[in-house]
Amino acid sequence: MKVAAVALASVTLATVVLATVASGFSRTEQVSSPTYTKDIAPLIADRCGMCHDAGGAAPFGLLTYADAKRHATQIATVTRSRFMPPWKADPDNGPFVGQHPLSDAEIDLIRRWVDGGTVEGDPRDLPAPRHWAEGWRLGQPDLIVTLPEAYTLQAEGTDVFRIFVIPLPVTKTRFVRGLEFRPGNAKVVHHANIRVDKTAASRALDAADPGPGYSGLILRSADYPEGHFLGWTPGQVAPLLPKDLSWRLDPKTDLVIETHMQPSGKKESVQPSIGLYFSDTPPTRTPAMLRLGRQTIDIPAGEKQYIVTDSYTLPVDVEVEALQPHAHYRAREVQGDATLPDGTKKPLIHIADWDFRWQHVFQYETPLRLPKGTTLSMRWVYDNSAANTRNPERPPKRAQWGQRSSDEMGDLWMQVLTRNEPDLVTLTRQFRAKVAAEDVNGYEVEIEKHPNDIGLHDDAALLYLEVGRPENAVAHFQKSLALKGGSAPAHYNLGTALSVAGRLDEAVYEYRQAIQIDASYANAHNNLGSVLLSQGKTAEAAREFREVIRLQPQSASGLANLAWVLATASRPADRDATQAVDLAERVVDLTGRRDARALDVLAAAYASAGRFDRAQDAASAALRLLPAEPLASEIRQRQDLYRQGRPYVAQDPQSRR
Amino acid sequence: MIPSALFFVMVYVMSRWFVALALLVGGLLASPGQIVHAAPQVRVQQVDGGHAVDPLAAPAGSKAIVFLFTSTDCPISNRYAPEVRRLATTYGPKGVVFRLIYPNPAENAKGIREHMAAFAYAGAAQAFRDPKLDLVKFVGATITPEAAVVVDGKVVYRGRIDDRYVDLGLERPAATTHDLGEALEAVVTGRKVPHPTTQAVGCYIADFAR
Numbered sequence: 001m002k003v004a005a006v007a008l009a010s011v012t013l014a015t016v017v018l019a020t021v022a023s024g025f026s027r028t029e030q031v032s033s034p035t036y037t038k039d040i041a042p043l044i045a046d047r048c049g050m051c052h053d054a055g056g057a058a059p060f061g062l063l064t065y066a067d068a069k070r071h072a073t074q075i076a077t078v079t080r081s082r083f084m085p086p087w088k089a090d091p092d093n094g095p096f097v098g099q100h101p102l103s104d105a106e107i108d109l110i111r112r113w114v115d116g117g118t119v120e121g122d123p124r125d126l127p128a129p130r131h132w133a134e135g136w137r138l139g140q141p142d143l144i145v146t147l148p149e150a151y152t153l154q155a156e157g158t159d160v161f162r163i164f165v166i167p168l169p170v171t172k173t174r175f176v177r178g179l180e181f182r183p184g185n186a187k188v189v190h191h192a193n194i195r196v197d198k199t200a201a202s203r204a205l206d207a208a209d210p211g212p213g214y215s216g217l218i219l220r221s222a223d224y225p226e227g228h229f230l231g232w233t234p235g236q237v238a239p240l241l242p243k244d245l246s247w248r249l250d251p252k253t254d255l256v257i258e259t260h261m262q263p264s265g266k267k268e269s270v271q272p273s274i275g276l277y278f279s280d281t282p283p284t285r286t287p288a289m290l291r292l293g294r295q296t297i298d299i300p301a302g303e304k305q306y307i308v309t310d311s312y313t314l315p316v317d318v319e320v321e322a323l324q325p326h327a328h329y330r331a332r333e334v335q336g337d338a339t340l341p342d343g344t345k346k347p348l349i350h351i352a353d354w355d356f357r358w359q360h361v362f363q364y365e366t367p368l369r370l371p372k373g374t375t376l377s378m379r380w381v382y383d384n385s386a387a388n389t390r391n392p393e394r395p396p397k398r399a400q401w402g403q404r405s406s407d408e409m410g411d412l413w414m415q416v417l418t419r420n421e422p423d424l425v426t427l428t429r430q431f432r433a434k435v436a437a438e439d440v441n442g443y444e445v446e447i448e449k450h451p452n453d454i455g456l457h458d459d460a461a462l463l464y465l466e467v468g469r470p471e472n473a474v475a476h477f478q479k480s481l482a483l484k485g486g487s488a489p490a491h492y493n494l495g496t497a498l499s500v501a502g503r504l505d506e507a508v509y510e511y512r513q514a515i516q517i518d519a520s521y522a523n524a525h526n527n528l529g530s531v532l533l534s535q536g537k538t539a540e541a542a543r544e545f546r547e548v549i550r551l552q553p554q555s556a557s558g559l560a561n562l563a564w565v566l567a568t569a570s571r572p573a574d575r576d577a578t579q580a581v582d583l584a585e586r587v588v589d590l591t592g593r594r595d596a597r598a599l600d601v602l603a604a605a606y607a608s609a610g611r612f613d614r615a616q617d618a619a620s621a622a623l624r625l626l627p628a629e630p631l632a633s634e635i636r637q638r639q640d641l642y643r644q645g646r647p648y649v650a651q652d653p654q655s656r657r
Numbered sequence: 658m659i660p661s662a663l664f665f666v667m668v669y670v671m672s673r674w675f676v677a678l679a680l681l682v683g684g685l686l687a688s689p690g691q692i693v694h695a696a697p698q699v700r701v702q703q704v705d706g707g708h709a710v711d712p713l714a715a716p717a718g719s720k721a722i723v724f725l726f727t728s729t730d731c732p733i734s735n736r737y738a739p740e741v742r743r744l745a746t747t748y749g750p751k752g753v754v755f756r757l758i759y760p761n762p763a764e765n766a767k768g769i770r771e772h773m774a775a776f777a778y779a780g781a782a783q784a785f786r787d788p789k790l791d792l793v794k795f796v797g798a799t800i801t802p803e804a805a806v807v808v809d810g811k812v813v814y815r816g817r818i819d820d821r822y823v824d825l826g827l828e829r830p831a832a833t834t835h836d837l838g839e840a841l842e843a844v845v846t847g848r849k850v851p852h853p854t855t856q857a858v859g860c861y862i863a864d865f866a867r
Contacts, residue, residue, distance in 0.1 A: 059732050070763075073861035074825065083826030118867050156739045158821075158830050187732070265735035266776050329830065355826075389823050392830040 034113040035121025036065050042127045043109070044068060047085050047100045049130060050235045057234035059187045063129075069118045076114040079107045086234070086358050090350040097363040098236055137237045138180050141275025143170070145255065146184075150271035151212040153188055157263050159357070159405065164213040164257045164272065165197070165206040168249065175246035176225070178239070178277035181232035181257075185270045191359050192272070193258040194230035195222035196249070202256045213259075217403045220459065222256040225249070227287035229322055229361045229415055238363065240277055244284040245417075249276075260357070285417060287321060288428050291435055292336075292378045293411030295442030297401040299330065299384040301393075306330075306384060308410040311377035315430055316423035318416035319367035323349050325378075326411040329356050329390040330399055333381040336412045341373035348376075349412070356390065356405070367417065378412040401445050425626050436467045447476075454483050461497060470501035488518040495524070499531050507531050522551040526558055533565065536652055538574045541565060560587045560601045567601070567608040570652040577609035588618075596627035600635050607638075607647040615642040699795045701758065701785040704769050712756060712785060712792050713810050720752035721813070721844045723837070724805045725782065726798045728761045729772040731860035734802040737818050738776035741802075744818075744838060745781040751845045755782035760801070761865035762788035793862055800857035804837045806844060814840035816855030824858060 034040060044052070044062050052062035061067050068075065078084040079102055091101045102110075113119070145166050153160060183189030197203070199221040205214045224230060225247040229238070241247075255274060292310040299306040325334045336348040349362060370376075384396050392406050393399075399408045418424040443460035450456060461476035477494040484490045495510030511528035514521050529544030542565045548558030563583035566576045584602040591598045599622035606615035619639040623632065638648045700709035715722050725741055727734045745755045757778055759769055764786065773779050787793055796805035796812050806814040819832035840850045 060730065069867045070864055071860075072867060073864050078825050081824065081826065083824075156736075158828060263736065264732065265738040389827060389829055394831070394833055 033116030033119055034109050035119045035125065036068060036113070037121035037123055038125035039109055040068060040113050043106060045127065045130045047102060057183070057186050065120055072114045072118045076111050079110050088351045088353065088355060088358050088360065089362060090352070093347060093349050094362065095365045097239065097365055136180055136275050138178050138240055138275065138277060141180065142278040143276040144273055146273040147212055147271050149212045150269040153261050153263055153268040153270050155263055155266050160261045160263060161405065162213045162215060162259050162261065163218060164259060165202045166255045166257065166274065167203065168253050168255060170249060170251050172251065174249045175279045175282055176249050176276055177241045177243065177246045177279045179230055180237050180275040182273045184272040185268055188261045188264050188268045189270060189272065190260045190262050190357060192232040192260065193218070194232070195256040196225045197222035197254045197256050198250065203254055218256060218258055224289060227289045227415060229324060231361055233358065233360050236360065243279045243281060246279045246283045248282065286424065287415050287417050288424055288431065290414040290416060290431055291411055292376060293438065295401045295438050295445065297408050297410055299382055299399045299408060301384060301396040301398050303384045304387065306382040308380040309378060311375050312434060313375045314370060314372055316418055316427050317372050318418055319369050320364060321367050321415040321417060322361050322363040324361045324413040325349055325351065326359065326409055326413065327354060327356065327380055328405050328408050329392050330382045330384050330388060330408055331380055331410065332383045332388065335379045337377050338370055339375040339377065341371060376414065380410040382408065401442055422626060429628065433467065436463050439463055440467060452483055454480050458493065461493065465497060465500055470497055473497035474501055486513065486517065488514040488521050488524065492521065492524045496527060499527060504531050504535055520551055522548045522555060522558065526561065529561055538565060538569050538571065542574065554590060556587050556590045556598065559583045560598055563587065563605055564601050567605040568648055568650040570650050575608065577605065580605035581609050593621065594625065596622040596625040596631065603642065604638065604648050607642050612642045612645050699791050701787045701792050704766050704784050704786060706766065713807060715754050718752060719754050721806050721808045721841070722754045722756060723841070724756050724758050724792060724796060724807065726758050726760055726793065726801045726803045726862065728759060728801045728860060728865065729764055729768050731801045733822055733859040735776060737802045738778065740818055742777060742781045744841065748841045748845065753841055753845065757782045757784040758787050758792055759784065760787045760790055760793050760862050763865070790862065790866060799862055800859045801862060802859050803857035806840050808844060813844065814850050814853055817857040822858035
């Protein structure tokens, strides 16, 4: 047996251990060195206690002398490196809720206490013990839900993500002021992203995956509730919302909890609970969620400095409530700024050492006011070389946008409040267009990777319709139709995109195909009718709308469309004002007077019946709902006619050509 | 009575030692003849009490002893349990003896037994306590988890198991260098250990003795 000689370095290290231990005894009585009771206990209680209490979010307690001493060198190390307390943002940003960084002097104090032998000191110096609320930190919840069956986390691996879906047992609409997450096993649960899904889609994925929850991606249908962040990082509980800012929770909503866990070396049981806090009154204000970011991220393997930027200029005044930067392992530095209309630059968030594992929602202590014309901007820097310790690929590989943690993302989410409802509408409408245009890019990346995923093609087509690119929508629906084979909905979808693209004859063909497969397809009849109407085939169109109503007597679109034809047909023989008013009134009731288009139809029906005062009122009511363009201008033009005592009559498309 | 009782304890210690080893290094029980003695007088405690024993003593034919310094509640240490078991399964049959060392004087027999059961160490490695840091000082360990590979009473490797942890709070998605595995591979194939010392990351043994 041939053996290498012993490295003598080991002996030296042993001496170091000895020396440290010995110095502890020799310096106990020295006056100058900090003591636990006087210097360290208050500091730990104040800056570490909210997580490192018994049963808290951190893996061990630090609130007794014995515990602090047992971790002394580690405490000195992690405070010096600023790993603890975990606060990734520049201390000058904010101030944010829960920000407790240590000063350089405090870090040095800890170091001197450890070097000085972790002296206990006079027990009389000990501060009064601070009690962290046991159990729920926001108080007794109104509703507690727990994962019905514990999830067994594997023993090994670095980061494990599992998505749990918990149905909420609410039987009537509630308004939520707060949500508290309890990890169930603080040793392994690192953070949680929480969303709500009003569809059964997440639940279906859960059911299809054996064991509690599912592994995969959060679906698009699982989203933040109306402009509110939800989530959990250790030690952070978002305070209760003011009553006027609650969010609406309807029955049949599921909580979707993407849980990030770190295996502990043995199998662990994980069973999170969530407490919900309700308010009786609906919200009077709704925040808007803004998202800067790119889905065109494509980082070559080995690239050391890949930069992603985005910006957006606010069309209205806002107050920023909270921020959340998001990226995966390759991001190294994130920087978000606001440039005011006068050119002053205000840093929003700067994280010099981005760590995917410490995601956090940074909530302002007092909301930050930003005037209209302020430009929000982000600059994320990525390192896809082997020099980035956190790079998940060895050797590095090309990284594209994607939701999997092995892909990359780059977003800055911002929760803002506007001054009033019209400002909110202006902001969300404009912003939605920006986000949809970016989401389209993400879909194209996904589709490149999974060209035969029908759901991806369908979603992408819908987004293309939303951003006004119907030809692209046609292409994706065609692909989807080819993949699915000729199902009625596939023909219907394609027909819809063709209609929007103005390819009316082709649209008619697709709708007829859908109806041939499924004669009771009310939406297909409805859209076919609409296309026929715009081709000037009024009588044929009316027949289709009547078929819709026969199939679905409560169909708002069927009733509205028929009312519209009967009120506005260019040939007097096709009109019937009395029936039009009757149908339109039903539609307005069905839509709770909250639909501008329904009110517009009602106005046209009244005008057709010669009741111009009522027509003007209905048009005003429609305009108060702030409809989008071009509908808003059209309603205004029609209202002018009513003022002059004239009904609105559709132009014959034949004569228009 | 007394001498024979003492003798009995000795035999008991020895046989238990070899029985445990047999799980890893099958067949050694048949020839418990010589024990390789190291020069320095290093002693560790058996978990269940009884005599202090020489941790450097190994059955004849074994090529190396691996000491794995651990503690029951050090998270990084515990995350390595599956990797340690894998290494034991690979190198046990090749003549490498695995010994878990608990240097924290506060850890008792019950806690250690529970720990070994929870992390499935039983059968993969024997456990000893080192409350006086005798072995810790001999090999120069400072951290849990830290490994020391001893061949013929000499430390040929001391440091991390692999490079998954770079620092407290900085972790690679997966290890890129398997230092302990490389050291063991070198030992069993009769080559020189490429990196005799590396820096381990985890909990500080110095803190246990405060």
